[in-house]
Amino acid sequence: MPEKKNKKTDQKLSKEESVLVMAALSALKRSYAPYSRFHVAASLLCSSGNIYTGVNIENASFPASLCAERSAAANAVSAGEKAFKAIAIAGEKEGEIASFTPPCGVCRQVLCEFCDPKKMRVILIGPPAKIRVRTLEELLPESFGPDHLGEKRAPAPSAGKKKAPAGKAAKAPERAKKG
Numbered sequence: 360m361p362e363k364k365n366k367k368t369d370q371k372l373s374k375e376e377s378v379l380v381m382a383a384l385s386a387l388k389r390s391y392a393p394y395s396r397f398h399v400a401a402s403l404l405c406s407s408g409n410i411y412t413g414v415n416i417e418n419a420s421f422p423a424s425l426c427a428e429r430s431a432a433a434n435a436v437s438a439g440e441k442a443f444k445a446i447a448i449a450g451e452k453e454g455e456i457a458s459f460t461p462p463c464g465v466c467r468q469v470l471c472e473f474c475d476p477k478k479m480r481v482i483l484i485g486p487p488a489k490i491r492v493r494t495l496e497e498l499l500p501e502s503f504g505p506d507h508l509g510e511k512r513a514p515a516p517s518a519g520k521k522k523a524p525a526g527k528a529a530k531a532p533e534r535a536k537k538g
């Protein structure tokens with residue numbers, strides 16, 4: 360096969376990511392899912408270091424419902440964040456996390472807008488003590504993103520002013536403010 364096999368995604372969580380998992384788990388109780396009773400929470404780690412949570416918000420008009428991942432993304436972007444690093448997702452039914460809850464296709468696409476899919480870590484929280492980590496690119500290969508429209512991905516926000524760790528292969532996010 361000519362296709363290059365990616366090396367395995369590191370399954371170990373950083374300290375920040377462990378906090379992210381706890382944030383998702385504690386947000387679960389705020390899920391509004393009276394119809395499916397499938398409660399989902401997501402917590403999003405931004406390059407500023409800030410964490411934003413979201414829950415699924417169902418609606419009597421079912422198509423108007425919103426996923427937890429997009430709800431977290433809306434919270435983050437509304438607060439001025441445009442660079443995501445990782446997301447943790449948990450889903451439970453009848454008070455029990457019975458399986459991993461991967462993001463739906465629409466949410467994968469929305470997350471893709473605000474991250475480098477190769478680096479964006481998607482942390483799935485499974486039955487007690489189980490974690491599965493994927494990159495967004497693994498979940499959404501050959502994605503359509505801002506670059507296809509000749510746009511750069513949004514730079515990291517200036518608010519947090521966190522320095523990118525030195526010596527990383529990754530280039531520091533460019534400050535490409537327009538105008």
Ligand code: ZN
Nearest residue numbers: 426462463466
């Ligand atoms: Zn979704």
